[in-house]
Amino acid sequence: MKHLLIIILSVQFFTLSLFGVDATLKIETDVEHRSRIALVDGSSVPNPKVFNILLSDLKISGHFLADTTHHQGDVSSNLISPALKGKEYVLKYSIDQQSGSKFFIRLLKASDSTLVFKKSYAVPSKAKMPFLLHKAISDVNNVLKYPDISWINRYVVYAVYTTSGRSEIRLADYTLTYQKAIMKGGLNLFPKWADAKQRAIYYTSYKEVIPTLYKLNIYNGSKQKITSSQGMLVCSDVSKNGSKILLTMAPEGQTDIFEMNLATGSKTRVTHFKGIDVNGRYIDNESRIAFVSNRLGYPNIFKKSIHSSATSQVVHRGRNNNACDAHGNKIVYTSRESNNAFGKNTFNLYLTTSSSSTTRPITTTGTNQFPHFSKDGSVVLYLKQNGRRTSIGYINLTSSQSLLFPFNGKKVQSIDW
Amino acid sequence: MTHKLVTLTAIAALFLSGCGQKTPDLDGSISNISDENAISGDTVTIDESAYGNEGSQNEGSQVEGNYNSSTDGFASIYFDFGDYSISSSMDEKMNTNTRIALSASSKIKIEGNCDEFGTDEYNYALGLKRAKAVKDSLISQGVSSANTVIITLGESSPVCTEPNDSCYDRNRRVDIRLLK
Numbered sequence: 001m002k003h004l005l006i007i008i009l010s011v012q013f014f015t016l017s018l019f020g021v022d023a024t025l026k027i028e029t030d031v032e033h034r035s036r037i038a039l040v041d042g043s044s045v046p047n048p049k050v051f052n053i054l055l056s057d058l059k060i061s062g063h064f065l066a067d068t069t070h071h072q073g074d075v076s077s078n079l080i081s082p083a084l085k086g087k088e089y090v091l092k093y094s095i096d097q098q099s100g101s102k103f104f105i106r107l108l109k110a111s112d113s114t115l116v117f118k119k120s121y122a123v124p125s126k127a128k129m130p131f132l133l134h135k136a137i138s139d140v141n142n143v144l145k146y147p148d149i150s151w152i153n154r155y156v157v158y159a160v161y162t163t164s165g166r167s168e169i170r171l172a173d174y175t176l177t178y179q180k181a182i183m184k185g186g187l188n189l190f191p192k193w194a195d196a197k198q199r200a201i202y203y204t205s206y207k208e209v210i211p212t213l214y215k216l217n218i219y220n221g222s223k224q225k226i227t228s229s230q231g232m233l234v235c236s237d238v239s240k241n242g243s244k245i246l247l248t249m250a251p252e253g254q255t256d257i258f259e260m261n262l263a264t265g266s267k268t269r270v271t272h273f274k275g276i277d278v279n280g281r282y283i284d285n286e287s288r289i290a291f292v293s294n295r296l297g298y299p300n301i302f303k304k305s306i307h308s309s310a311t312s313q314v315v316h317r318g319r320n321n322n323a324c325d326a327h328g329n330k331i332v333y334t335s336r337e338s339n340n341a342f343g344k345n346t347f348n349l350y351l352t353t354s355s356s357s358t359t360r361p362i363t364t365t366g367t368n369q370f371p372h373f374s375k376d377g378s379v380v381l382y383l384k385q386n387g388r389r390t391s392i393g394y395i396n397l398t399s400s401q402s403l404l405f406p407f408n409g410k411k412v413q414s415i416d417w
Numbered sequence: 418m419t420h421k422l423v424t425l426t427a428i429a430a431l432f433l434s435g436c437g438q439k440t441p442d443l444d445g446s447i448s449n450i451s452d453e454n455a456i457s458g459d460t461v462t463i464d465e466s467a468y469g470n471e472g473s474q475n476e477g478s479q480v481e482g483n484y485n486s487s488t489d490g491f492a493s494i495y496f497d498f499g500d501y502s503i504s505s506s507m508d509e510k511m512n513t514n515t516r517i518a519l520s521a522s523s524k525i526k527i528e529g530n531c532d533e534f535g536t537d538e539y540n541y542a543l544g545l546k547r548a549k550a551v552k553d554s555l556i557s558q559g560v561s562s563a564n565t566v567i568i569t570l571g572e573s574s575p576v577c578t579e580p581n582d583s584c585y586d587r588n589r590r591v592d593i594r595l596l597k
Contacts, residue, residue, distance in 0.1 A: 125459070165574040171460060186465030187573060190538075207468045209526070209596060221461040232545050232569050236537055248538055253549040253567055255542045276546065278538040292539055294461060322539040345534075371536065388574055413573070414537055 005228035036087045038067035042075025042094040050095050057137035062399030063146040078113040101129040105136050117143045130177040154197050157191045158415035175405050180299045182218055190414045195242045202235035236280045246280035252276030270306055283328035283354045290326045301333050314356055329354040334369050362395050372417045381417050483502045484587050486576045491593035494551055501546035515558040524596040527552050529569040532585040544569035551591045
């Protein structure tokens with residue numbers, strides 16, 4: 001039977017301590033396509049943290065209606081509590097962190113206890129436990145033939161300021177449960193994934209007299225100098241096959257966007273403007289870029305073909321749209337919607353297309369910045385500031401599900417996923 | 418010389434891939450559906466603590482209410498919120514900077530800085546516009562462009578971290594120093 005629910009969320013936060021929803025999103029979704037699932041913890045010591053991570057994975061996937069009760073029971077038994085018979089699936093699991101992390105799951109059909117899937121996962125590190133959980137939910141999702149959600153397995157890389165003139169580049173899982181500094185000290189900024197497999201990053205180093213772009217292999221520590229520029233140098237985007245990058249450079253003191261061919265080292269100047277052109281992102285099969293420019297006297301989103309001069313305005317609303325990300329022809333951008341010189345301002349995120357055909361808000365309250373698409377473009381990561389509290393947020397653009405995780409770090413400089 | 422500490426605690430073959438060898442489940446049985454993953458690949462930690470922005474280590478001096486976080490006799494130039502034009506109130510400081518720059522024995526580094534209210538790349542670009550404005554002013558007074566280097570430090574190097582207007586004013590600045 002088809003259940004069509006139209007839910008208007010007006011409550012500010014979901015009650016679970018680990019995460020909450022972005023408020024007042026209008027969610028229209030056909031729940032027929034989501035599986036009703038319950039989690040049953042069979043660990044020798046039930047672990048609320050593990051339960052909450054699993055729950056957030058199920059929720060942000062957009063493919064499950066997860067029971068939010070932390071049930072407990074024997075992981076190896078096929079017995080299903082009568083209270084859970086109304087679900088479609090029961091995911092039994094156990095976590096063991098006596099030595100490293102071991103995680104075991106059994107997916108049962110709730111109606112007849114049929115075993116659908118079971119798998120065990122292990123990692124030598126206790127800290128990497130969240131990745132086991134994400135992988136397990138990603139596998140369950142695949143077994144049930146839902147669209148891929150492997151983006152939950154990816155690292156988030158971000159830079160934070162530690163003290164004046166110093167920063168750290170850190171890795172995290174998407175919930176920020178796992179965090180590790182991969183570059184400490186110095187002033188190293190704007191980390192950007194260099195390859196789809198997340199084996200290397202680009203980052204801007206201020207160790208030399210002028211900003212210098214390096215590529216760092218995060219597994220063996222090898223570094224390769226890519227280029228340097230007086231003024232400013234940022235790797236803003238990487239082509240799908242990793243052969244080209246978009247740079248914000250200022251060799252003559254004016255920021256413009258360049259495309260660099262990594263095989264030849266040659267650079268093509270894509271924008272020519274005496275004001276500010278920054279934040280280039282590939283769009284439309286990498287034939288064009290979206291970027292931020294103040295060519296109308298205020299920061300806004302524009303697009304331009306890489307090989308011709310025509311530039312056109314993408315966003316026709318707002319007077320301060322100062323950051324964007326793109327995936328295919330989709331563009332998400334930040335818009336400042338208040339004008340306090342100092343203190344709190346409202347920043348919201350909007351989703352549009354390179355043809356400007358439709359534009360809709362995806363946040364409605366607070367300070368929402370640093371938007372980034374997941375690799376498949378289905379989810380947007382962002383930072384939400386609420387008073388002094390910073391959270392990392394995710395919005396599933398298909399299901400409109402959203403999550404927030406506390407970000408107890410220093411001031412974030414830049415982030416990539 | 419680069420000082421880095423690379424910590425490699427483990428390199429394994431696969432990370433979260435599905436081709437690990439079958440091993441006993443936690444309950445001792447062998448999984449008949451899937452394998453157990455070998456998870457690997459610890460990442461490095463590189464320590465560059467020996468490096469930092471030299472300007473950041475200068476909290477700035479204050480003489481009769483005039484803050485200055487430049488060095489070598491130069492005077493910091495301050496800007497209004499969101500602005501990158503040099504106001505007439507900075508004329509005297511720019512005269513000082515021009516005089517010192519014209520007699521400088523080495524290149525001059527001009528660093529643009531911002532307050533904390535911008536985001537990401539755009540704020541860094543704003544810092545660069547400020548550095549460029551100071552550079553252009555110096556060049557107009559006869560300083561050789563070849564003797565200048567400009568960079569932006571965005572909001573990375575505040576000299577003041579108190580949440581008040583006078584503090585924000587001090588961070589929207591251009592610092593000048595000799596390249597050594």
